[in-house]
Amino acid sequence: MSQTWGDRIFDWINKSVLFFVMIVVLYPIIFVVSASISDPQFVNNGTMWLWPKGITFEGYQRVLDNVEIWTGYRNTILYTIFGTSLNLMLTIPCAYALSRKDLVGRNGITGIILVTMFINGGLIPTYLVVKGLHLLNTPLVMIILGGVNVWNLIVARTFFQSTVPRELEEAAEVDGCSNLRLFMSVVVPISGPIIAVMALFYGVAHWNQYFNALMYLQNRELFPLQLVLREILIVNEMSSNMMMDGDSMLAMAEQAKVADMIKYAIIIISALPLLVVFPFVQRFFIKGVLIGSLKG
Known part of the structure; x- marks a missing residue:
């Protein structure tokens, strides 16, 4: 035309x-x-x-020569893999169940879940719960805490409501499928886009997580990468700011230069894995955002 x-x-x-x-x-x-x-x-x-x-490349050399960087990378990768797996195992089945119109009381359950999205128990009650469950200073606190994100749950529920036809579920039930087999054999295979979206959302959250580690971990061997990089940056900035006497002006200037190099190197080191992965799941990411914002 x-x-x-x-x-x-x-x-x-x-x-x-x-x-x-x-x-x-x-x-x-x-x-x-x-x-x-x-x-x-x-x-x-x-x-x-x-x-x-x-x-x-002195900034990268100084950062990568730090053994704690590699320990942090290992911990973050493990927290991301196991944490995201747990998130998916909790979010996807729960979202599908809430999308079923034959679930008794689903509107009330959804309402109760939504309340937690706007009203938080607070830091001190959360800390007491974590302490009561004996999760302080353990890797499990980085994996279990925040197992289900309500916003992600609503996005996934909307996907199932708009994508999985009721006729398909009825046909499977006529063939004798139980609810578990229906979910595993019929729903999951056609839910690749939303699973990829949820994996991306949760994976990014786990990768960037440092506050939980700051609050609940004391063992440096368990620190994630973001917390290690944060400490390196703070230590270098404090070192450059504390040298204030005249005899140390040259050393202070040199330390400030090193701090600047380390700052930019830290940004690249922490963000590079996500920048590499994101292009492969970008189309799923866009689809998931549109599903959550335009429907349901």
């Missing part, structure tokens, strides 16, 4: 806006990557604004 002048102008405006948005999104990423391998002097005086200058 031939485009009118109005269509061409509309397309041009859309492409221009999208190009501007792409620049706004890409520039901070490129800047941080370039700053992480540039001499901090060029970064601080504004000479380096896009491409790296005075290339050095």
